[in-house]
Amino acid sequence: MKPIKVGLLGLGTVGTGVVRLVEGHQSDLESQVGSPIVIEKVLVQNVSKARSISIDSSKLTEDVWDIIHNPEIDVIVEVMGGIDLTRNYILEAISRGKHIVTANKDLMALHGPEILSKAQEHGCDVMYEASVAGGIPIIRTLVEGFSSDRITKIMGIVNGTTNYILTKMSQEGADYSDVLKEAQDLGYAESDPTSDVEGLDAARKMTILATLGFRANVALEDVDVKGISSISREDILYAKRLGYEVKLLGIAERQDDYISVTVQPTMVKHTHPIASVNGVFNAVYVYGEAVGETMFYGAGAGELPTATSVVADLVAVVKNLKLGVNGKQEKLAYKEKKLKTDEQIASKYFLLLHVADRAGVLARITQAFAEFEVSLESVLQQPNENNPEAEIIIITHDANKAAVKKVLGALENMEVVRVIKSVYRVEG
Numbered sequence: 001m002k003p004i005k006v007g008l009l010g011l012g013t014v015g016t017g018v019v020r021l022v023e024g025h026q027s028d029l030e031s032q033v034g035s036p037i038v039i040e041k042v043l044v045q046n047v048s049k050a051r052s053i054s055i056d057s058s059k060l061t062e063d064v065w066d067i068i069h070n071p072e073i074d075v076i077v078e079v080m081g082g083i084d085l086t087r088n089y090i091l092e093a094i095s096r097g098k099h100i101v102t103a104n105k106d107l108m109a110l111h112g113p114e115i116l117s118k119a120q121e122h123g124c125d126v127m128y129e130a131s132v133a134g135g136i137p138i139i140r141t142l143v144e145g146f147s148s149d150r151i152t153k154i155m156g157i158v159n160g161t162t163n164y165i166l167t168k169m170s171q172e173g174a175d176y177s178d179v180l181k182e183a184q185d186l187g188y189a190e191s192d193p194t195s196d197v198e199g200l201d202a203a204r205k206m207t208i209l210a211t212l213g214f215r216a217n218v219a220l221e222d223v224d225v226k227g228i229s230s231i232s233r234e235d236i237l238y239a240k241r242l243g244y245e246v247k248l249l250g251i252a253e254r255q256d257d258y259i260s261v262t263v264q265p266t267m268v269k270h271t272h273p274i275a276s277v278n279g280v281f282n283a284v285y286v287y288g289e290a291v292g293e294t295m296f297y298g299a300g301a302g303e304l305p306t307a308t309s310v311v312a313d314l315v316a317v318v319k320n321l322k323l324g325v326n327g328k329q330e331k332l333a334y335k336e337k338k339l340k341t342d343e344q345i346a347s348k349y350f351l352l353l354h355v356a357d358r359a360g361v362l363a364r365i366t367q368a369f370a371e372f373e374v375s376l377e378s379v380l381q382q383p384n385e386n387n388p389e390a391e392i393i394i395i396t397h398d399a400n401k402a403a404v405k406k407v408l409g410a411l412e413n414m415e416v417v418r419v420i421k422s423v424y425r426v427e428g
């Protein structure tokens with residue numbers, strides 16, 4: 001049987017996993033698709049670099065056109081990362097009739113619509129399961145498993161690096177920068193980890209999930225993003241004492257036709273299943289009007305978990321090749337999105353304030369909440385052992401974001417409020 005020839009762009013963490021799976025599971029894969037799958041050529045930056053797998057050196061190339069212009073190659077697996085250069089390579093490959101499998105969320109969040117529409121023009125598949133939540137098959141689940149339902153909420157831990165960091169800070173009191181270095185050494189972090197810790201990687205993934213889940217044209221700039229770099233050990237300890245874990249959560253919500261998408265550090269109640277998702281694990285909670293609550297869990301980054309999704313996409317492309325149905329997927333007709341205003345976004349909030357320790361302060365602060373109709377679930381005042389001021393911890397009931405912003409403005413202008421230490425959304 002004629003082998004299916006694959007061109008692999010990148011042989012780093014994910015590329016290495018792809019080679020291991022394609023070679024290690026060769027006979028299983030062949031029995032599923034009816035042809036051997038062969039990695040024909042591999043693009044790297046430096047062919048002389050030491051690799052953690054043995055690979056025939058004649059397969060390695062530093063010239064991308066050896067792959068993209070090679071008529072023998074049927075499928076390109078892109079696991080090199082990057083945006084502009086990679087977009088050009090992929091568009092050129094599609095124009096030559098090559099099918100694409102990619103793990104690149106940066107590319108798909110920014111240029112997904114252009115790439116998918118070019119692929120359709122040329123009868124090519126583009127699959128990108130590994131771009132969100134590593135080893136969890138969440139894209140196929142949203143597109144196929146929920147096709148009969150109407151999703152109203154997608155909430156998840158979709159970045160393994162930040163969850164690894166927050167877990168180690170919470171469970172071991174570890175130092176932020178030491179744990180970030182560990183996550184990089186384990187191959188979880190992006191080549192520039194700023195995109196992990198500042199929430200951009202999660203925002204790109206939430207753009208993809210919200211687009212597919214709500215069948216609307218959500219764009220990266222629609223996502224309100226805040227990362228974890230400003231989270232202190234103090235915040236994590238407070239959260240724990242009050243029965244919460246701090247998690248970087250992506251939350252996409254839809255009410256009627258209005259959508260909001262955010263990525264922000266959030267306090268999650270211990271009893272919520274997402275609170276116990278630790279380390280590099282990811283979880284995506286999906287609420288469908290008909291099905292109710294569902295949750296999907298698994299490793300969100302790393303060599304083999306990510307490669308599992310990439311190679312599953314490769315199998316799907318080859319099955320389509322056999323059936324002659326590549327690029328024949330139903331055209332996704334995305335609705336024009338309507339974004340929620342701050343008045344339409346409701347949630348509970350946690351606030352930690354350092355305030356002057358004198359009579360009447362608590363009353364003035366709670367009055368600011370009353371003035372903007374933000375109702376309070378709990379208020380705790382206590383002395384602060386590190387300074388002469390007092391601390392006030394407030395948890396609100398569901399409040400709209402616009403009202404909470406007004407309260408914060410009022411608190412900032414109160415002389416008795418020394419500093420607003422932290423403000424978190426609360427889930428659960």
Ligand SMILES: NC(=O)C1=CN([C@@H]2O[C@H](COP(=O)(O)OP(=O)(O)OC[C@H]3O[C@@H](n4cnc5c(N)ncnc54)[C@H](OP(=O)(O)O)[C@@H]3O)[C@@H](O)[C@H]2O)C=CC1
Binds near residue numbers: 046078106134303306
């Ligand atoms: N790491 C993970 O857990 C996950 C990663 N992803 C995504 O997968 C992709 C790859 O990630 P990862 O494997 O971690 O990245 P790595 O940095 O580990 O590997 C990148 C690979 O691509 C090669 N490469 C990079 N740029 C070029 C270029 N301009 N020309 C030729 N070769 C190039 C590198 O070559 P050389 O080896 O010679 O340096 C290297 O082999 C990214 O899009 C990432 O966001 C998605 C899910 C999880």
Ligand SMILES: N[C@@H](CC=O)C(=O)O
Binds near residue numbers: 196301
């Ligand atoms: N850097 C990413 C890798 C997977 O997408 C993460 O940590 O989740």
